[in-house]
Amino acid sequence: MNGQRVKLAADLAAFATRIGHDFSRPELLVRAVTHASIASQSRPSNERLEFLGDRVLGLSIATALFQADGQATEGTLAPRFNALVRQETCADVAREAGLGEVLKLGRSEMMSGGRRKEALLGDAMEAVIAAIYLDAGFEAARDTVLRLWGPRIAAAAVAETRDAKSSLQEWAQARGLPPPTYTETGREGPDHQPVFTVEARLDTGETATGQASGKRAAEQAAARALLEQVQRAEGA
Missing domain, CATH: 1.10.1520.10 (Ribonuclease III domain)
Structure with missing residues (x-):
């Protein structure tokens, strides 16, 4: 010991x-x-x-x-x-x-x-x-x-981080993949101040989630997280 x-x-x-x-x-x-x-x-x-x-x-x-x-x-x-x-x-x-x-x-x-x-x-x-x-x-x-x-x-x-959805779609298209999909998986908080959770998914199965006070912003956050994930995997 x-x-x-x-x-x-x-x-x-x-x-x-x-x-x-x-x-x-x-x-x-x-x-x-x-x-x-x-x-x-x-x-x-x-x-x-x-x-x-x-x-x-x-x-x-x-x-x-x-x-x-x-x-x-x-x-x-x-x-x-x-x-x-x-x-x-x-x-x-x-x-x-x-x-x-x-x-x-x-x-x-x-x-x-x-x-x-x-x-x-x-x-x-x-x-x-x-x-x-x-x-x-x-x-x-x-x-x-x-x-x-x-x-x-x-x-x-x-870095330009405002349009991660476009960047992720370009990444997928460059590899012959269909565009990523976005699914709202959760919503919390009061109606006047909701927090959305969105899952981004690639056709190859990779997923990531994002949260924000707006659905579009949550989609951007999910796209950004997924793009970083796949780029990191490529560089590994």
Whole structure:
């Protein structure tokens, strides 16, 4: 057991070095990588940290985008923001940092490939951001986000993201596929302020979902997510 603890401490120290933050309270990082499947009363999970980290990440990304493009309208900034803070992007950043290697998982979650699950990685990445925020304040957390998300922020600041549906359709047609389809799969909230969920699907079976306060905006979000997914698969 002591050997396992020493290895975990060494692995976490190496992870902290990779993301560029030296924890003065390393127990915060331990909690950030502790999944609910192995949590107990004396060993809390990272779920509360995930909640906080989502907000810290959002403010950090929103500020960076606002400062990066002084001419961008709200309608341009919003999809860029959504693309950068969504779970898939958080999971990609987590993979690049090797977060999956240091996650503390229950046996069943570990056996089912938990270290590679997108939702689990994305949530844990947000929890790590919260741990840095609690350890050293907002500036330290923001600086970490800027380091880890930097290339993506730079790309988003110059990318044209308003018409993802057209881009996805062009991608499909270039490969001899029919146009993607869009299906409304959910609607939440009051009538005066609904939130739509839309699924985009390609004829080859790939799907992605998007949410927005309007159905057309949700379709654009779903198209953007699916386009990123297939482009990432092509580049793998």
